Amino acid sequence: MREEKNFNSKLVEIKAWMSASNMHSPLFSDKASCPEDEEKELNVDSIDNKVAFGMVFLNGDMSKSVHGVPLQLEYVRVSLDGAIKEDALVLVPILGEIETVRQVVGSLLAWPEDMVILTSGVEKKKKVPKTNVSTNQYHQVHLSMNSMKPSRNMFLHFMLFYKHAATILKETGDSIQIPCDAEVFGNEKTIFLLHENVMALLEFGMVGQAVISAYMAVLHVGILKANKMDLYVSIDPGATYKLNDDFEAYIVTRLKEGPSRLFFMPHNENYHWILIIIWESEIFILNPLSHPRSFPELEDALIRAVRLYNAQTGRVCKNGKVKKLVGSPKQPGGHECGYIVMRYMKYIFQDKDMKLITRWATKNRKTYTAEELDEDRFEILQHVQEFV
Incomplete structure (x- = not known):
């Protein structure tokens, strides 16, 4: 941030x-x-x-x-x-x-x-006495909208949306609310996209939990249309950011949706997004960094959750195994990890042969381009814009 x-x-x-x-x-x-x-x-x-x-x-x-x-x-x-x-x-x-x-x-x-x-080491702003201001706020917003100079990464297709986010959302503090039914994450949920979330998405900046959750809602629509609900399950990134008993209980509940289904779990670790895939009691980690590292606390929590699920359901395999798919494509710069994770999920969903394990098992130098990431950014912006 x-x-x-x-x-x-x-x-x-x-x-x-x-x-x-x-x-x-x-x-x-x-x-x-x-x-x-x-x-x-x-x-x-x-x-x-x-x-x-x-x-x-x-x-x-x-x-x-x-x-x-x-x-x-x-x-x-x-x-x-x-x-x-x-x-x-x-x-x-x-x-x-x-x-x-x-x-x-x-x-x-x-x-x-x-x-x-x-925590930033700066002092709070001194309070200024209130004064009566007669400036026409609507006129100010109008002037602001007409003077907008969008980032070079902004799609011209969303120029009006950009102006709305940069002025109305910013001035009012309102959010864009995207409702999700229980089929998406296991519980009914409303995603709140704030001004800063929308601007980051429009300007190809760093994205957080709200944007990735919104993309998973978009992906869910695609899964429904393709009649593949029996193949994929989404795990809410808002429910898995903290590794505690609630984390493990939620994972177990989601795993009970079906043992043979593939589970998407985006996870943020120290401001960096990775994707966890749980499939047939195996845990796969996809890391957009060129030199991926281990996540011992996360891995242990996932293993415990899979072990508990297997024990509760009487499955033969009692322990989950963690595997790192080192061949998964990498991010081209220093801030695209969230977009890469969204791209991973889309690629896996579109892979008819379900061969991600063999395709990404061996390390390679493949990197997603900005143009490829723009495809997903355009798709989610279209979806979000419908709720304005």
């Missing part, structure tokens, strides 16, 4: 830890709560009690809101990249939808400014 230190700019993104206290959580939504949901409590009482990590966005002239709701004083917009305490209650919930840290990973929400710990 980028880290800007110029507080005069309209948007400053700073890596941060999110903490919580036992203060009462203000409710900014009047949406009805789901009767099946059970309210959970977590005793946390100081800023040192970290519950999540992500990015904090310090805004200048932008109208401050989160998902269309005005941001209250003393609150900042944050994007959560991961959870430390998944069951901790968020301080600004949407009842029945977003109540715990686990539910908001990959999304945008409001957080008390005094409960944000900046």
Whole structure:
């Protein structure tokens, strides 16, 4: 993720830890709560009690809101990249939808400014007294849209979408919401694409969990149309970023979809995306880096999950085996790993002979080109644009 230190700019993104206290959580939504949901409590009482990590966005002239709701004083917009305490209650919930840290990973929400710990070594922006500003915000947006100068990596086909993301999404703090039914990841889920997610995709920047999840939703549509639901299963990257008991339980639940099916599991390890394939109790690792390394904690967690699944289902093979497909194509630069992982999944889905193991078993120098990656980028942008 980028880290800007110029507080005069309209948007400053700073890596941060999110903490919580036992203060009462203000409710900014009047949406009805789901009767099946059970309210959970977590005793946390100081800023040192970290519950999540992500990015904090310090805004200048932008109208401050989160998902269309005005941001209250003393609150900042944050994007959560991961959870430390998944069951901790968020301080600004949407009842029945977003109540715990686990539910908001990959999304945008409001957080008390005094409960944000900046990790970038910069000081927080000094508060400026509010003044009455009579500037026509719609006029400002109109001027901004007309002055847009897109990146050279931007498709002209999506110029209007680009202007919308660079102005409306940015100014309002809204997100593009993509609903997924339970067939995609095993549970119903809504993917929240924020301004920064959409701009990264449009400008061929680094993509994260939300974009890759959206691509898996696109791939699911293709699997349905090809009548191949009995062959492939998607594992939610938002549910597997933390290696704990929940991780293993979720993997076991997904494996029960069918022992002979091939399971896609994108995984982010220290800001680098890899693809895990689980197939017939074997675990294959596809790494876009030219000099791939081992992931001992991840590998052990996957082996335990496969072993538990085999024990619960009475399968003969009790232990999963990890194999690295060193011949999988590599990324051409330093930021394309997310696009490569999406390309891996598409290639495997389109491989009628299912011979990825033999084709990618031997190390080679094959690299995906920017043009090949653009094919997948164009496809997902078309899908996302439908939800604007």
